Amino acid sequence: MHREELRFETPGRGTQEITREVQRVIARSGIDAGMANVFVHHTSCSLLLNENADPEVRRDFERFLSRLVPDGDPLFRHTDEGPDDMPAHVRAALTATTLTLPVVGNRGALGTWQGIYLFEHRTAPHRRRITVSVWG
Amino acid sequence: MHREELRFETPGRGTQEITREVQRVIARSGIDAGMANVFVHHTSCSLLLNENADPEVRRDFERFLSRLVPDGDPLFRHTDEGPDDMPAHVRAALTATTLTLPVVGNRGALGTWQGIYLFEHRTAPHRRRITVSVWG
Amino acid sequence: MHREELRFETPGRGTQEITREVQRVIARSGIDAGMANVFVHHTSCSLLLNENADPEVRRDFERFLSRLVPDGDPLFRHTDEGPDDMPAHVRAALTATTLTLPVVGNRGALGTWQGIYLFEHRTAPHRRRITVSVWG
Numbered sequence: 001m002h003r004e005e006l007r008f009e010t011p012g013r014g015t016q017e018i019t020r021e022v023q024r025v026i027a028r029s030g031i032d033a034g035m036a037n038v039f040v041h042h043t044s045c046s047l048l049l050n051e052n053a054d055p056e057v058r059r060d061f062e063r064f065l066s067r068l069v070p071d072g073d074p075l076f077r078h079t080d081e082g083p084d085d086m087p088a089h090v091r092a093a094l095t096a097t098t099l100t101l102p103v104v105g106n107r108g109a110l111g112t113w114q115g116i117y118l119f120e121h122r123t124a125p126h127r128r129r130i131t132v133s134v135w136g
Numbered sequence: 137m138h139r140e141e142l143r144f145e146t147p148g149r150g151t152q153e154i155t156r157e158v159q160r161v162i163a164r165s166g167i168d169a170g171m172a173n174v175f176v177h178h179t180s181c182s183l184l185l186n187e188n189a190d191p192e193v194r195r196d197f198e199r200f201l202s203r204l205v206p207d208g209d210p211l212f213r214h215t216d217e218g219p220d221d222m223p224a225h226v227r228a229a230l231t232a233t234t235l236t237l238p239v240v241g242n243r244g245a246l247g248t249w250q251g252i253y254l255f256e257h258r259t260a261p262h263r264r265r266i267t268v269s270v271w272g
Numbered sequence: 273m274h275r276e277e278l279r280f281e282t283p284g285r286g287t288q289e290i291t292r293e294v295q296r297v298i299a300r301s302g303i304d305a306g307m308a309n310v311f312v313h314h315t316s317c318s319l320l321l322n323e324n325a326d327p328e329v330r331r332d333f334e335r336f337l338s339r340l341v342p343d344g345d346p347l348f349r350h351t352d353e354g355p356d357d358m359p360a361h362v363r364a365a366l367t368a369t370t371l372t373l374p375v376v377g378n379r380g381a382l383g384t385w386q387g388i389y390l391f392e393h394r395t396a397p398h399r400r401r402i403t404v405s406v407w408g
Contacts, residue, residue, distance in 0.1 A: 001169050001272050003238065033273050035309060035405060037171060039238055041247030043187045049369050051315045051361055056350040060358050061365065063347050068204075068340075075199050078192040086196050089187055093197060097185050097250075098236050100370050102275065102311055102403045109403060111313030114369075131238045131245060133171060135272070136273050136407070137305050137408050139374065173307060175374055177383030179323045204340075211335050214328040222332050225323055229333060233321050233386075234372050267374045267381060269307060271408070 002029030002134040009127055010120035013084070015048060015058040018130070019108075019116045025132040026108050034103040034136015038116060041129045044088035045120045046095040052115030065091050071123075088121035095119060103136060138165035138270040145263055146256035149220070151184060151194040154266070155244075155252045161268040162244050170239040170272015174252060177265045180224035181256045182231040188251030201227050207259075224257035231255060239272060274301035274406040281399055282392035285356070287320060287330040290402070291380075291388045297404040298380050306375040306408015310388060313401045316360035317392045318367040324387030337363050343395075360393035367391060375408060 004025045010016065018038075026036050040047055051057040069090045072083035079086065099116065102109040110116070120126060140161045146152065154174075162172050176183055187193040205226045208219035215222065235252065238245040246252070256262060276297045282288065290310075298308050312319055323329040341362045344355035351358065371388065374381040382388070392398060 001171075003169065003240075033275065035273075035407065037236055037238065039236075039245070041245070041250065043185070043247070043249055048365055049315070050365055054350055054352075057358065057361055060348045060350050061362060064341070064362050067347065069200070075203065076196045078190055078196050080190075086193065089193055090197060090200050093184055093186055094230060095365055100236050100309055100311075100372050102309065102405050104275075104403075109311070109313070111315070111401070113315055114313065129247070131240075133238050135171065137307075139305065139376075173372055173374065175372075175381070177381070177386065179321070179383070179385055205336070211339065212332045214326055214332050216326075222329065225329055226333060226336050229320055229322055230366060236372050265383070267376075269374050271307065 004132050006130045006132060008118055010125055012125050013120055013123050014062060015117040015119050017115050018118050022116055022132055023108055026103055026134050027106060029134035031103055031134050031136045032106050034134060036101050036103050036108050037133045038099045039131045040097050043092055044122050045128055046092040046097055047099050048095055048117040048119045049099060049114055051113050053113055084123045091121045103134060140268050142266045144254055146261055148261050149256055149259050150198060151253040151255050153251050154254050158252055158268055159244055162239055162270050163242060165270035167239055167270050167272040168242050170270060172237050172239050172244050173269045174235045175267045176233050179228055180258050181264055182228040182233055183235050184231055184253040184255045185235060185250055187249050189249055220259045227257040239270060276404050278402045278404060280390055282397055284397050285392055285395050286334060287389040287391050289387050290390050294388055294404055295380055298375055298406050299378060301406035303375055303406050303408045304378050306406060308373050308375050308380050309405045310371045311403045312369050315364055316394050317400050318364040318369055319371050320367055320389040320391045321371060321386055322389060323385050325385055356395045363393045375406060
């Protein structure tokens, strides 16, 4: 079991690609055939496994979520931490907090167009902690 | 591979925290560094990894899902088991049936504010079965 | 670590059951007690763990997603590959790309009513690649 903790500073709401950082942990594990897991230790950011070619895809996804779970929605009563806090929890629950993928040839076996993204759902910048585990 | 089956009786729609029960299985496994998986053997309840401080967060999440996937929606044709049955399947598919997390120091390495919840989506009480697996 | 790659030809949007194919890989692994993972190497199709009895359930789920993420929605700017492309990415992100389940008695320990489905989100037929990994 090879394990590393990664830290990211997010500039506020939106996606940042972390595929390279995850692949480096897998490379350092020396494990040729196995599995890897990426786990986010937070409830207001999440993981997105999505298209890595056109950045408009992630922006469209952000537009979709902003419409589906609007900030300041009067439906929500948990509002102490701001109008974006409860929407952030919902967005995190609708996407992924944990991601398990195959390791083949000492690399995460992503499809050609698959990238791993850290999705910050709060509007303010945050420090985020992710654990990458590799076994096999 | 350490494995235990847990049984829960739900009082009907809503969340109940199962973090303690999952952590106890991990403790009993004796595994110091590894992975754990929580798996729900049903299609009308699910798992939610979400904020464990303010209970209003889970109620807000319930309010959001009740609006997004309303009971008795005329869109649905699978209605034999009641107006809450098909919404329960949709709610389960939009959240999580399986949850994999790191085990560090013989504990599930959840973030400070992360709790694991069993989310009952049917309005009537149900008996639910969950398998917790630990390896490393 | 036992691993097999499966290929499927989808007839376009909709679900096809792959439970039997996944169970066969688990059977061939010879692993009695362990875990299995199903991973889709694409960003416009996904996995659905849902009711396997009434096919209307999957059609209702398709109806729900078609309303929630309509093709040709003017919200989306990533439209080069057609009106169903960006909705396909969103639908994939709202469901599951990776699925981890317990293996008990050399079988995936699904609930009585749980089936594994490949969910094609593009309207045109596609060739899809899935990796099934088994360990324990």
